[in-house]
Amino acid sequence: MIWNIAKNKxxxxxxxxxxxxxxxxxxxxxxxxxxxxVMEAGDVCVRSKAGIETGESTTEETLRNQKYGGYALTGVGGVLAIAGLVRIIVGARGKDEDAAQPNAPVASA
Structure with missing residues (x-):
């Protein structure tokens, strides 16, 4: 589903x-x-999957990871938004150029 959205400018x-x-x-x-x-100072976040503990992190580590994830999402989202905008602009300019060119005859007698 996301791939179909990403293919559309x-x-x-x-x-x-x-x-x-x-x-x-x-x-x-x-x-x-x-x-x-919300975590308080000194709390530990225990992550689990299917009831099995997969890791833990302190409040500071969790906040740092959230911030890094935010930076990554902002970067990926920015690149996607710019790519979509460029595709929209290029598509619109291509249609303008096609409309400005006269149609050449297919065959001459």
């Missing part, structure tokens, strides 16, 4: 703007969250 622009917006939100947050709960 308007979809690329919208998806890029959404990802960039989420990224900016993440890297501007002052508080770390774990499982939707």
């Amino acid at each position: 308007f979809g690329m622009l919208v998806l890029g703007l959404i990802l960039a917006g989420v990224g900016v939100y993440l890297f501007t947050q002052d508080k770390a969250t774990c499982g939707g709960q």
Whole structure:
């Protein structure tokens, strides 16, 4: 589904703007969250998958990881948005150039 959106130039622009917006939100947050709960100083976030512990991180590590994820999403979203915008502009210019050229005859007698 996301691939179909990304193939569409308007979809690329919208998806890029959404990802960039989420990224900016993440890297501007002052508080770390774990499982939707705000972490306090000294808390430890325990990650698990299918009931099996997969790792843990302190409040500072969790906040740092959230910020890095936000930077990555902002970068990816920015690139997608710019690519979509470029495809829109190039597509519009191509149509203008096609309309400006007269049609050449297919065959002459």
